[in-house]
Amino acid sequence: MDIWFVISNAIVLACIYGTLAIGVSITWSSLGLLNLAYGFIFAFAGYGAWLVSQHVSDWGPVLLAAGILIGALGGVLVCAIAFIPIHDKPNYTIRGLIATLAINLLGTQGLLWWFGPRSKTLPEIFGGWKISLSGMVLTADKVGNVLTSILMLIVVLRWMQSSRRGLEIRAMMMNPHAASIVGIGVRRTSFYVMAITGGLAGLAAVLLSQTYYISPFGGLTPMIKGVSIALCGGLGSVRGAVIAAIVLGLNESITTFAIGGQYVLITQFLFIIAILLVRPRGIAGILDKAREA
C-alpha cells in the first residue's frame, strides 16, 4: 500500500467528516440539540440527488446543488418535527436526542421501504481525470471532494462571520437565553441553523457518494464519525472540530499504514477516550468555551 494513497485518502475523508462534524457542532451549540437524525438527512439528500440525476440532469454542479438543497430541506424537516414542539419543554435535551433518534429510525426505514434495499450510485461529478505529483496520483474525485468541502466550509464560516443571520446564530451559540432577550427569535434562527447544517450533510452525502454507494443506512457511519470528531474537538467549537478532523484523519492514515485497516476504529476510539479523559470537553476545552450542557 502506498503511503501517499493512504494520506490523500485520509485527507479526503477528514474533509468530508469534518463538514459533518461542524454541522453537529453548530447544531449543538446554538440549539442545544444533539441531532442524531444526521444519518437520515444524509441518506435523504443522497437519494434526493439520485432522483435528480435520474430525472433532471446528471451534470455535476446540479447534483451538488440538489444535494445541498435537499439536505437543507431535511434539516428544516427535522427542526420542525423535533425542535420546535419541545424546545421549551422540560427534559428538552434528552427528549430532543430521542426524538431525533426516532426520526432517524423512521426515516431510514421509510427510505428502505420506498426505495428498496438495493443501493444506488451517482454519476461522477468531477469527471475522470488524474494528475500525478511526484509519485502521488490524485484522482478527480479526491481533488474535487477536498476543494468542494473546503470551499463550502469557507463560504459557510464567512457567512456566519459577516452576515446578519450569522451574527444571530453566533449570538445564540454564545448564550441562547441572552440572545432571545435581545430579540433573536429562537424558532426562526433554529430553522436557519438546521437548514445550513442539513445543507452541509447533503453536500457530504453527494461527495461521499463518489466513494461509497447511497443506501438507507449509509448515513450511519459518517454520522458516527462526524459525531465522534465533533466530540473529540469539543461540542460547539468549529476550530476544535477542524483540528480534531485533521488529527483523526492522520490517526486513520497512520493506523492503516502501520497495523492495518480493521484497527482504525479501535485506535480512533482509544484516541478519543484518551483525549476525553484528559479534556472532558474535548480539544476545544483549550481553545474556547463550549456550551454548558
Added chain:
Amino acid sequence: MSDANMIARWRNPLFLWGAKREVDELPTIAFRSHQDIWNETRESKAELLPVGRLRYYYKWPGHGTATWNRLRYWPSRRRVLRVRGEYNPKTLRREKTITDKRPIWWLLGLIALALGPLFTPLGIQNTLLTAASTFAIYAAISLCWMLIIGTAGIYSLASYAVVGTAAFCSASLSVKFGVPWWLLPPLGAVVGLVFGGIIALPASRLDGFYYALLTLGLNELCRVYFTTSPVFGAANGGLFGAATFIPEAASQLVRLLTSYYACFALLLATLLFYRQVNGRRVGRILRMAPEKREAFAEATGVNFRRARVQVFVLSSTALGFIGGFYAANFGGVAFSIFNFDTVLLGLGMLVIGGIGKAEGAVVGTLIVVLFDKFFITLGPIRLVLIGLIMLLASLYLRDGLFGIKAQFRNWRDKKKSERRSTRAEKGGEMLPEEATDAHDKNEVYRRRFDKMQREYFKTIVSPELIEEHRRAPQGQHSEVLERLLIYFRGQPQVDKYAITAVEPFKAYRIVGLSGHRGVPPRVVEDKIYTTPEEAYHAVFLRRVQDLLES
C-alpha cells in the same frame, strides 16, 4: 336604574320650618337594609363548580385485630402493600386505603406471563412463543439498561454492545472448547464485568451527552470488530453452534416452552436484581443526587460518583450474564445485536415506557417486541411504526407511558388554576403576596371594606341625585345623598379635593390637599367659580367621577 328605583319618595323633615331652598319631597331609591347589601356584597359571584376530587380509592374496612396484621416480605419488616389507615370524618369508621397498587398489577401481570403460553391459540403458537421468549430476554436487558440510565443517570448506549460481546465471547468459548451451557452465563458475566469496568472509566468524568456519543461510537466499534474478525464467524451472519440447554430431541413445542420459561425465569431474576439495586442503599443514594442537584448531595456527604460507578459495573455484569444466557438460549448470537437499529429499538423500549421505572422497561419492551417480532409480516413498516410511537412518546410525554398520570394531573391542575384566576376579581384589594408584605394588616381589611363600599355607591349615583346636590350643596339632603357625602368626607387627606377662596365671595378654585403638613395644596384646575355653592358642586362632581372610574 333611575326610573325603576325612584318609586320611593323622601320627605324633607325641615320643610315645615320653612328654611330657605328646602323642598317638600324628592324621589329617591327604595330603602334597602344594609344587611342585605352586606350579604349581597359578601356573596361569591363565582360560578359554583364541583370542587375537590372524586374519591376513587376503594376504602377497605378494617379495625380491631386486623389493623396491625400486615403482609410483609419475610424476614424483613418491609410491607408488600403501602396501606394508609384513617378514620372516615363523617362516619368515624376506621378505613384502609391502598395507596400504591403497583405490587398487585405486577403480580397479575407476572401471573399472566407465566400462564400465557398454556392458552395460546394453536395457529400462532410458534410466532407467539418465539416472540415471548425474545420479549423476556429483551425485557431483562432493558431492566439492566434502565438501572444504568434511570438509577445511575449515565447515558450509556453501549448496553447492547456489552450483551453482544459477552454473548460472542461465551459462544466462541463454547464452540472452540466445548464449554457446557451452564457455564456460559457466568462466563458472560465475567466478560461483562471486564467490559463494564473498562467503559466505566470515562463515565465518571464525562458529561451525559459526551458519554452517550462515546458509547454510541463504542457500539459501532464492536459491530465493526465482530463482523470483520475471522474468529467470530464472519461468513454466516453470526456465531452459532454453542451449547444450549434446549433439548435437541424434543418436539418443537417442548423446545419453545423450555426456552420461554427459562427466559421468564431470567426476567424474574432480573426484576429481583433491579429491586435489590434500585430499592436499596445504592439506589437511595442515587435518588438523593439527581441531575443538577449533585452538588447538594456531595455537600451532605453522599459519594454519588462511587454509587454511580457501582451501579454501572453491577448492571454491566448482569448484562454480561444475560449475554451468556442469550448465547445458551439461542445456541449462538447474530451480528444484528450490534446494529444501530437494535440500540435504537432498545432505547425506544425505555423511552416509551418511561425512564426510571421497572414497569416502564417491561411494558415498553412488550410494545416494541410486539411490533417487531409479532407483526413481522409487515416488513419495514413495523419499524416505521415503532419509530412513530417513539417520536410521539418523546414529543408529547414527559416521562413515557407511566408518566402520563402525573403529567395529566399537572396539566389539569394548571388548567384549574388558570380558570380560578380568571374568575377572581380585584378592585383595590390587596393581592395575597401584597398582603403578606403589608406592615399594618388592618389595611388589608380596610381596603377590602372600601372596595365593597365603592361597589355599593356606584349603584346609587343617578342624575336625580346629582341634580339634588346641584340644587342645594349644603343643608338637609336626602338619606341616600347624605350617605354618599359622608363617604366622601371620610376619605383620607391625601389628594382630597378642597376649595380655596381666591377672593372671598367672588372667586373660588378647587385644589387637591397634599395631606402633609407644610406641603401646599396643588391646583387641580384653572376654572374660577363665582359662588361657594358652585364650587361645592364642582368638587362633588369630581368625586363622583373618581368614584365611578375607580
